Amino acid sequence: MKADPKGVLTGAHFLDGDHACSEGAISAGCRFVAGYPITPSTEVVERIAERFPLVGGVFIQMEDEIASSIAILGGAWGGKKVMTVTSGPGFSLMMEHIGLAAMTETPCVFVDVQRAGPSTGLPTQPAQGDMMQARWGSHGDYAIIALCPNSPQECYDLTIKAFNLAEQYRVPVLLMMDECVGHMTERVIIPPAEEIEITPRRFYDGPKEDFLLFKPDADLVPPMVKAGDGYRIHVTGLTHDEKGYPHMSPTAQAKLIPRLVNKIKLNADKIIEYKEDQVEGADVVVVSYGITSRVALPAIEQARKEGIKVGHLRLIVAWPFPEKRIQELAAKGKALVVPELNLGQIFYEVERNAYGKVPVTLVPHPGGTVHNPKEIYNAIKSIRHGG
Amino acid sequence: MKGVEMEDQMYEIEETMPLNPVESFLRMDRMPHIWCPSCGIGTTVNCFGRALETSGLDMDKVAIVSGIGCTGRVAGYLNLDSFHTTHGRPIPFATGLKLANPELKVVVYSGDGDLFAIGGNHFIHAARRNLDMTVICVNNFIYGMTGGQVAPTTPISATATTAPHGNFEQPFNLPYLAESCGAVYVARWTAYHVRYLTKAIKEALAKKGFSFIEVLAPCPTLYSRRNKLGDGLDQMVFYKEHSEIQHNIDTKTATLDFQGKIIVGKFVDKERPDYLTLMNEHYQKKFGDKYTPYKG
Ligand SMILES: Cc1ncc(C[n+]2csc(CCOP(=O)(O)OP(=O)(O)O)c2C)c(N)n1
Ligand code: SF4
Ligand SMILES: [Mg+2]
Numbered sequence: 001m002k003a004d005p006k007g008v009l010t011g012a013h014f015l016d017g018d019h020a021c022s023e024g025a026i027s028a029g030c031r032f033v034a035g036y037p038i039t040p041s042t043e044v045v046e047r048i049a050e051r052f053p054l055v056g057g058v059f060i061q062m063e064d065e066i067a068s069s070i071a072i073l074g075g076a077w078g079g080k081k082v083m084t085v086t087s088g089p090g091f092s093l094m095m096e097h098i099g100l101a102a103m104t105e106t107p108c109v110f111v112d113v114q115r116a117g118p119s120t121g122l123p124t125q126p127a128q129g130d131m132m133q134a135r136w137g138s139h140g141d142y143a144i145i146a147l148c149p150n151s152p153q154e155c156y157d158l159t160i161k162a163f164n165l166a167e168q169y170r171v172p173v174l175l176m177m178d179e180c181v182g183h184m185t186e187r188v189i190i191p192p193a194e195e196i197e198i199t200p201r202r203f204y205d206g207p208k209e210d211f212l213l214f215k216p217d218a219d220l221v222p223p224m225v226k227a228g229d230g231y232r233i234h235v236t237g238l239t240h241d242e243k244g245y246p247h248m249s250p251t252a253q254a255k256l257i258p259r260l261v262n263k264i265k266l267n268a269d270k271i272i273e274y275k276e277d278q279v280e281g282a283d284v285v286v287v288s289y290g291i292t293s294r295v296a297l298p299a300i301e302q303a304r305k306e307g308i309k310v311g312h313l314r315l316i317v318a319w320p321f322p323e324k325r326i327q328e329l330a331a332k333g334k335a336l337v338v339p340e341l342n343l344g345q346i347f348y349e350v351e352r353n354a355y356g357k358v359p360v361t362l363v364p365h366p367g368g369t370v371h372n373p374k375e376i377y378n379a380i381k382s383i384r385h386g387g
Numbered sequence: 388m389k390g391v392e393m394e395d396q397m398y399e400i401e402e403t404m405p406l407n408p409v410e411s412f413l414r415m416d417r418m419p420h421i422w423c424p425s426c427g428i429g430t431t432v433n434c435f436g437r438a439l440e441t442s443g444l445d446m447d448k449v450a451i452v453s454g455i456g457c458t459g460r461v462a463g464y465l466n467l468d469s470f471h472t473t474h475g476r477p478i479p480f481a482t483g484l485k486l487a488n489p490e491l492k493v494v495v496y497s498g499d500g501d502l503f504a505i506g507g508n509h510f511i512h513a514a515r516r517n518l519d520m521t522v523i524c525v526n527n528f529i530y531g532m533t534g535g536q537v538a539p540t541t542p543i544s545a546t547a548t549t550a551p552h553g554n555f556e557q558p559f560n561l562p563y564l565a566e567s568c569g570a571v572y573v574a575r576w577t578a579y580h581v582r583y584l585t586k587a588i589k590e591a592l593a594k595k596g597f598s599f600i601e602v603l604a605p606c607p608t609l610y611s612r613r614n615k616l617g618d619g620l621d622q623m624v625f626y627k628e629h630s631e632i633q634h635n636i637d638t639k640t641a642t643l644d645f646q647g648k649i650i651v652g653k654f655v656d657k658e659r660p661d662y663l664t665l666m667n668e669h670y671q672k673k674f675g676d677k678y679t680p681y682k683g
Contacts, residue, residue: 032487034479053670054677058486062479063512070476071483074452077470078487078683096473227468227484228491230447234414234463236471245417246463246471 001200003027003160005193007055015188017155017181018043021111022051023188024159025083027196030109031057032075032082034068036090039123040179041113044085065090069097069110076106077235079226081163081201085111089120091130092137098172099138100237102260105170105214105222107201109162112174113182114290116341116367126179127367128290128341134174135319141257143264145271146174146319148289152186158316164199165271169263170221176318178341180291180370204231212242214256220263268320275314278304282311284335284383287326287350289315291370292339299376310380318346326353335383339363339376359383409436412446414466421460425619427578427604428458428525432465434581435496435523438588449492450484452477454501457531457606458524461496475505478513481520489663489683492592493519499526499540503559507539514568514597519661521591521598524561527606535609542645545614563638565599566655572598573655575641578605579626580651587653596661603649616646 007026015023021044025033033052035045045059052059062068065086072082086094091112101108114130116122134146145165149158155177162173204211204223213233216222222242225231238246239253264271279285284303288296293314303310311334315322326349329336335358338347347362354360363379365371413436422428439449446467453462455474462469468491472480477495485493495502502510502524513520529547530536537547540561541554565573572594576584584602591598605611605622616622626649634652641650660668667680 032483034483053674056679056681058666058681060482060486062482063508066476067479067482067509067512070472071479071486073472074470074480074483074485075487076483077468078484078491080487082483082487097476100473226488227450227470228448228488232447232466232468234469234471236463237473238471245414 001198003193003196003198004029007051008193008196009190010192011190013188013190014185015152016043016183016185017149017152017177018113018183019047020152020155020188021085021159021175021177022047023190024156025109025163026051026055026057027156027190027193028081028160028163029198030081030083030163031055032072032078032080033057033059033084034062034071034075035059035085036062036065036068038087038090040115040182041085041087041111043182044111044113065093066097069094070100072108073097073101073104073106076108077227079228081107081167083109083111085113087113087115088117088130091133095133095137098144099140099142101172102138102142102144103237104235105260106172107166107170107224108172109159109166110172110174111159112176114176114178122368124179125368126291126341126370128178128292129345129367131176131318131340131342131345134176141261143261144172144174144319145169145264145317146176148176148315148318149181150290150293150314151181152184152188155181156188156190160196160198164197167199167201168221169267169271170202170224171264176290178290213244214240215242216259216263219267220259264320271317271320272322273316274322274325275316277312279311279313279329279334281309282334283309284337284380285311285313285329286337286339286376286380287313287315287346288339289318289346292341295370295373296339296376299373299380302373302377303380308380315346321349323353326350327355330354330357333358336360337363337376337379337383339365339371339379341365341367341370408440409433412436412439412466414464417464420464422457423608425605425607426457427527427606427619427622428461430578430581431523431525431584431602431604432461434585435588437585438592442589442592444492444592448490449494451494451496452481452484453495454497454506455532456498456501458496458498459501459532475501476509477501478506478509478522482513482518485518485520486663487683489519489681493521494592495520495522497524498531499524499528500530500538503561504539511564511568514565514570514599516662517569517571517596517659519595519597519663521588521594521600523588523600523602525602525604526561527604527610529606529610531606531609535613542643544645545610547613558643560638560642561601562599562641562654566638569597569659570599570655571596571657571659573638574599574653575601575603575651577603577626577630577649577651579623579630583651590653590656596659
């Protein structure tokens with residue numbers, strides 16, 4: 001399906017990442033947004049509030065992030081494409097409803113413009129400290145998808161992708177921006193609507209009497225309906241059967257929960273996206289994402305100038321994690337360097353998949369600013385000498 | 388006692404009739420329900436079913452949203468589009484549902500702890516915004532589902548598992564709270580007042596804007612037993628004997644003391660444009676022809 005031209009501002013713009021995210025949501029067909037202001041994410045909802053009345057959308061500033069994160073789930077069951085936007089403290093408040101969204105297979109997009117934490121931390125300064133929270137923050141077992149843009153253009157493109165994946169897999173998709181990407185202003189190209197590919201909701205179209213709200217298709221994802229369509233659906237956060245009825249048994253749990261995880265796990269190859277540069281002949285590969293992937297470039301350039309064979313793998317989809325690719329790189333003996341604006345999060349995922357076969361070096365940073373490229377360069381260099 | 392018997396008999400007779408009209412509003416494939424014998428929640432659901440029956444609403448367009456608790460299970464037993472959400476959050480869920488699909492009649496049905504402890508913030512804001520929804524609170528003065536802990540509605544001196552020496556915190560006066568936040572319809576009844584309650588639910592459903600009904604209902608298993616108030620029937624007798632119908636009173640005076648007088652009635656019934664009406668009018672003024680009124 002192509003995008004509804006109504007909201008698409010085709011052309012070249014000069015936008016910051018937050019505003020580009022708002023435009024991505026509008027292009028993707030999002031028409032219900034609930035949010036609560038928090039730096040550095042507020043510009044996303046400000047632009048939505050500005051733009052929505054004339055594109056047929058409803059924006060509501062809720063009383064807190066708990067309310068925002070469940071209002072969007074109501075909006076999704078009302079038939080809309082939905083999004084909420086926040087940063088660290090608000091993201092923490094939203095965790096219960098990421099779990100509810102996963103459990104009820106509600107398509108929705110959560111945007112987290114990461115700032116330095118914990119707690120109130122450094123409200124106006126960057127970090128990448130919510131990456132593990134994105135994956136594991138709600139209680140119990142479930143799976144989500146998380147994307148990491150590194151430019152305003154990607155904030156636009158990946159917001160659309162986030163909506164498409166949410167619909168494809170009936171899952172919450174998390175757009176993990178950071179303060180730098182959110183506040184940097186660059187050229188953003190918005191294509192004509194007819195060039196924007198949109199995944200529509202997987203509405204059920206079989207006979208009404210056969211309908212089961214949680215009966216999966218072959219790809220483990222069930223088709224959906226909305227409230228008011230006459231299906232008399234029941235949706236609960238309790239463990240439930242295919243009809244959606246609560247089932248308080250280990251058997252029902254064993255049927256439902258592995259499917260919620262597997263619909264992402266078994267489709268991971270289709271979901272995962274990363275960009276590689278000169279990885280094939282490399283001795284050392286820098287694995288990075290978000291703003292850090294740009295800060296790493298001068299370090300990589302410098303090392304290459306000095307004759308070190310350095311490759312770069314940039315995560316675009318962080319969750320599900322490209323486990324196989326990291327395993328392949330480790331099997332080929334490539335040392336791995338992981339710079340990130342936290343004291344070690346995605347690093348552990350890389351290390352786990354390297355199985356101890358190659359050295360994996362974390363280049364930590366507590367956030368508040370970005371790395372000095374020299375720190376990344378030093379890490380590359382010391383591997384080379386050490387190895 | 389006589390009155391109770393009469394009300395009860397009336398219901399029993401209808402219930403043994405070949406087809407209980409309320410059944411078509413229930414998910415009979417989910418029976419038996421989880422509620423204890425003589426719990427008051429079921430009685431309120433019966434009234435809700437009867438109100439739906441005569442409401443003239445298209446049942447495909449009525450959605451019910453509950454939080455978590457014994458009352459929170461109501462959504463799961465009603466044969467409507469039904470959502471069993473998280474503890475305290477049915478109102479913000481209902482907010483999203485209504486704004487996304489305004490043709491729905493959205494009802495929130497939940498407990499006193501759910502709506503006024505953990506969910507209190509959402510209640511006051513939804514009332515302030517005058518979102519078009521009906522909120523029914525089953526007030527059993529206690530947290531039923533978790534085993535009888537103190538609630539923001541527990542009367543002073545009543546005991547609860549987490550107030551074993553008696554409660555000394557002042558409880559909410561729910562009708563007063565609802566009215567001061569902007570609700571356009573506010574009523575309080577008890578599980579004894581089945582006909583009044585049915586009528587009130589019907590009125591609330593017909594109202595555009597934020598309507599609120601508090602229903603006092605016995606929790607014999609936890610609240611009544613712990614406070615030595617007898618069983619469900621004894622509580623019904625108490626409701627009958629201690630209730631005073633006072634329509635349109637100043638809600639400030641509708642406080643509830645432990646085993647004291649219960650003021651019931653319709654306290655507020657007024658007009659005020661609801662959220663979406665205000666939104667559409669506002670943007671039409673602002674943008675003129677460029678604005679297409681939002682209909683979902
Ligand atoms: C976030 C969260 N906190 C606590 C609970 C545990 N819990 C479930 S129901 C409930 C209280 C229910 O009381 P009320 O809303 O009055 O409903 P009742 O059971 O009395 O009908 C609590 C505390 C929960 N499910 N979720
Ligand atoms: S515990 Fe109380 S409120 Fe819950 S079902 Fe039993 S009687 Fe009803
Ligand atoms: Mg209660």
